[in-house]
Amino acid sequence: MTTAQARRTPADRHDERRQALADSALRTLGELGYARASLREIANNSEFSHGVVHYYFRDKLELIVYCVREYKARCVHRYDEVVETSRTPEELVAGFADKLVETIVEEAPMHRLWYDLRSQSMFEESLREAVLQIDQTLEDMVWRVVTTYADLSGRAPAMASAVTYGILDGLFQQALLGHLCDKEGVLDELRHRVHDLMPVLLT
Amino acid sequence: MTTAQARRTPADRHDERRQALADSALRTLGELGYARASLREIANNSEFSHGVVHYYFRDKLELIVYCVREYKARCVHRYDEVVETSRTPEELVAGFADKLVETIVEEAPMHRLWYDLRSQSMFEESLREAVLQIDQTLEDMVWRVVTTYADLSGRAPAMASAVTYGILDGLFQQALLGHLCDKEGVLDELRHRVHDLMPVLLT
DNA sequence: GGCAGGTCTTGACGAGTGTCAAGCATCCGG
DNA sequence: CCGGATGCTTGACACTCGTCAAGACCTGCC
Structure with a gap:
């Protein structure tokens, strides 16, 4: 079913975008801090517009927690x-x-x-x-x-x-x-x- | 001139209020943190209304720095x-x-x-x-x-x-x-x- | 009493926020 | 070539924020 057989399944694409968005977010968060990093600013520093955040993440907190976990894994x-x-x-x-x-x-x-x-x-x-x-x-x-x-x-x-x-x-x-x-x-x-x-x- | 001769000079009153406001602010800041403690919330937890902050302090930052210095002196x-x-x-x-x-x-x-x-x-x-x-x-x-x-x-x-x-x-x-x-x-x-x-x- | 002065409240402003719905674009299977 | 699903943008919403001006209140002095 969902095993990685094809080159790039739609689900993969989805995860890739999620990841790219999280990367941008991480950059903005590191620059402005938790309180002052708005979703619009995060989106500005990415290739997407501000509304897309709610397409990939439920809300701001889920985005941030996702980012930070990713950072952990990297570090x-x-x-x-x-x-x-x-x-x-x-x-x-x-x-x-x-x-x-x-x-x-x-x-x-x-x-x-x-x-x-x-x-x-x-x-x-x-x-x-x-x-x-x-x-x-x-x-x-x-x-x-x-x-x-x-x-x-x-x-x-x-x-x-x-x-x-x-x-x-x-x-x-x-x-x-x-x-x-x-x-x-x-x-x-x-x-x-x-x-x-x-x-x-x-x- | 400005030596403490009278019971309570107007300047003293002024400082007292400033201090009282700072105390309230400190309580609110300790509860909500720097980012989420708004001037309205600080005023709500005091005996004053939200506009009075700018009567005693130039802006939010001056209030907060004043608070924290006071905390230092106390601690x-x-x-x-x-x-x-x-x-x-x-x-x-x-x-x-x-x-x-x-x-x-x-x-x-x-x-x-x-x-x-x-x-x-x-x-x-x-x-x-x-x-x-x-x-x-x-x-x-x-x-x-x-x-x-x-x-x-x-x-x-x-x-x-x-x-x-x-x-x-x-x-x-x-x-x-x-x-x-x-x-x-x-x-x-x-x-x-x-x-x-x-x-x-x-x- | 009445009139300054300082003290405080109220209400408004513009800017900025998270969120979301409606619509445009783009791609893919038929 | 079409039609629908998916991906993404745009614009609006309800709200909160810091700031400040206008006026009310209050206090003390003549």
Whole structure:
């Protein structure tokens, strides 16, 4: 029936457009934030007109949650390569720290959107489920880094997964804010802090 | 001239009303967040009507920045008593951890507002000055706790002030989100985590 | 009392919002 | 070549927003 037999079934086309729309939305959301990104603005930054949103999504919230889940899926394996290729603890720490800095430089809009949404979820219950799910995914991602680091070091993580994530997330958020405020040296500081901190995360 | 000689000079009355309006605004902002707290809603939760805002404040932004600065002034000495009365490191850690938990329970709306504003400042430049200033004040507050803890322990802080703040802020934010999402045991976890973490913050 | 002055309410404005229905375009099977 | 379904645009709706001007209220002084 619906198995992928033909080149491009109508349903595929539908999903493609949905995806394209979500991509545009994500760009606009990263630029303006959750509150100020209107559907008209989102549509303006895409190849569609403002009415089409309700053809592919029930309402604004469904669009945004879809976007953010997509972002999650795209972002969650950002550190996998570092984890897999590192052969020494020093190599992993260096790779991890560099990747964090690179993330801030290249994906600042996406990540300020994430912090925006997480803050909004403290007010809007309808966002909480998606936010908690994504937060868990990020925690798992960090945990993969730290457990690998522990293995390479022949030691064990000193703290629970959530604590480790909370700490690193705090530092990352601080650096992101500093970077967006044009504070000098914030990226190098983050790199050094990660280097200093990682050993502390093991027993 | 303008010295406080009379019972209540007109200028005083003016400031009192300004303050009362700011208090109402702060309550509404804590309830709805930065984006959804309209001037009408703020006025509804006060003894005034919606037009009066522009009598006491130039515009919405001036009102909000005024509110948040007031909040800062009110909140910045929250841990002073713990710092001043503790005679042993254990006492200080326990008092600090309890106070953090108490803050989440009693002042959750104010603090989600703070995180909301800090996120918004990543998008709106007009908020950054105030946000950075408040962030620094919070960092100083945490630093007072940690240096006192170090003194009582006869040791020295292991990390820079900003790192220490970033770490604790990360954990606090995580606990606040969990608390607002009705996650069980989140407050006790925070308490234990602070107990575990504080020794790590010293050399 | 009456008349300023500051204080506050009311109502309106234009701009912007999410949503949706009606209609145009485009494509595909007959 | 046609006709219907699908995809998309346009325009309108009901609403909310920040802002401000016009006037009412109120208070205190002559």
